[in-house]
Amino acid sequence: MSSHVDLYPHSDFPFIVPPLRDCLTIQAPCSMGLEPRNTTAYWHEVTDYFCFLALPVIMSLAVLMEILSVLVMARQVRQSLDTYLMGLSLAAILMLLCTALLILQHYMGPETTLVHTQPYAASCRDWFWYSAIWLLVMMSFERVLTVSASRATTLCSANQAAVVVVMVFAVGLVSALPRFWEYQAMRLHDPTTNTTRLIAKKTASTATEEYNIMYFWYVKGVTLFVPFLMMTSMSVTMSYRSRRGALTKRYMAVKPSTSAALSRKIKEEAALSALLVLLMSLYMLCSAPASLLELVAHVAPDWLSPASRTFASLYNIFTVAFFFQFDMHFIIYFCFNKQFRITLLTLFCCCC
Template identity: 85%
Template sequence: MSAFVDLYPHSDFPFIVPPLRDCLTIRAPCSLGLAPRNTTAYWHEVSDYFCFLALPVIMSLALVMEMLSVVVLIRQVRQSLDTYLMGLSLAAILLLACTTLLVLQHYIGPEPHLVHTQPYSVSCRDWFWYSAIWLLIMMSFERVLTVSATRATTLCSANQAAVVVVMVFAVGLVSALPRFWEYQATSLFNPATNRTSLIAQKTASTATREYNIMYFWYVKSVTLFVPLIMMISMCVMLGCRSRRSALTKRYMAVKHSNGAALSRKIKEESALSTLLILLMSLYMVCSAPAGLLELAAHLAPQWMDPASRTFASLYNILAVLFFFQFDMHFIIYFCFNKQFRITLLTLFCCCC
């Protein structure tokens, strides 16, 4: 098993994506307080090594897919949903870019220029994370209102949706503002090595117990409790309102050339609702476990010690699962958005 330790650099700091604790850097001062490695629990090493290899592949693929989605959506923006999806893809790209700056230290080492970017990277990561969540909620809410209307009308234009996207990014920035003052790059002397190390650690004003507890519950409310309740409710409502009988009733007042045109329109509307149901379900499946793990470690540390290697290994696995959801966005867009599919095929035909 020593091969795994050698292949996994800085294994004394077992978190692939640094959690928001007292320190973000993988240097020795930041690893103090973690439980010693359990040499008999080999699954820790195996799972950490798997995450070490899988995370860059998953994030790279997600980045490429989201960028391709933006290119396609720019060429086809015609409906409000397309504008929302483009905003979601942009938020995902920026989220992946910020996270890359945080995890890059595991692959090239804690270079000083990376340490200086970490306080800003973690702040912007939260900003774009909040924006992605609430963009998904806003587009789903607009879709619920659309399918709940008694007549087949458009409630939001593409330009109005663009304004909403900008507002969501602005609210996300305000929500993440405390993070911009939470960490700073500091030089610390390590008596164990008799060397001075540059690390990104919490400022004195944000290292208090009261601040950490308050902001912990705030983050969990914004990313876990409220989104899960709203997404579950909207999934149920979309599922009920997007049935063929309900959609047929909505389109009865609209004159179509024939029954085939009506059937095609109903099928497209049902597919768009399915797209949003899948996006919300994917977020809940990929994001909720990590949030629940941190919640369990906060409420019951005797059951799940946040300083243990078991928590770190589970945290790494769930971090990989979290970023896996962005790999699936492009597939969902392609399968359940007819206009996206047509635009993509046209784009490739033009390139050929």
């Protein structure tokens, strides 16, 4: 007689972060339409259990690093890039906290309070996710214009960048508005236990196939197709325009400078361009697997069914990879932003 040990505590709902499907709650009435579990595919259980343990650690560390980044940026806001980076860190913090509300049900159980917050957490998670993506695009676009100019001039001040950050958050809210009416907490009867349970379920008006298809392609356009195309082109342009020869020509066109000062300024400018290229590359590297997985499952369900346990396990792995990028932001800021390093050391010296 063979036995099977469940490593993952809720194997009937194997998604660590609930995908935006029929419902968000791990209660039994919340049917995800998953295929029966294959008891011979132990790698599903092992990877799910790894993600179950790793995701809270990764997200907690990311929140701490982003909060520290905001504190440092707030003390050094002197140019537009610092304002953009502070806005990016704020968007990341809010997105991580909203996601935490969605995954707490796996660690605390389906508490009534958590179920009531899930529709709003899912909506706000998308809002801050869109804002983070397009803040990265906007700051990179400004950087491309800066390094492409014939003269070394400042195109955007810190105050103007703050206005752009607020506008990006507003556009992100408008983009995520349909989510705020997509789910609601409701009570459903569970025939297996003959009890009534509270779950966060899609409303009738958003459960139609037309709505789901339309919004799926809209989300992929906002988070995958358009930003990836722009990030790729801007990374190539920024790398080409940030060569030493191109930067030297720009700064020499302004006024003569000493060799040491010119070399230092060119080095700082190249480092800031490298910072943004790394942020864009990191985002594309960490978010592409999850986005492509959902795209393949949607376009070719016969090849990879979204109801399969393999899809669920891959979804969890790629979700962990997606949130891992926010742990790296602080390291990138420290390595490629001289003023960030100086402010951070000053902050610690004041604390000591």
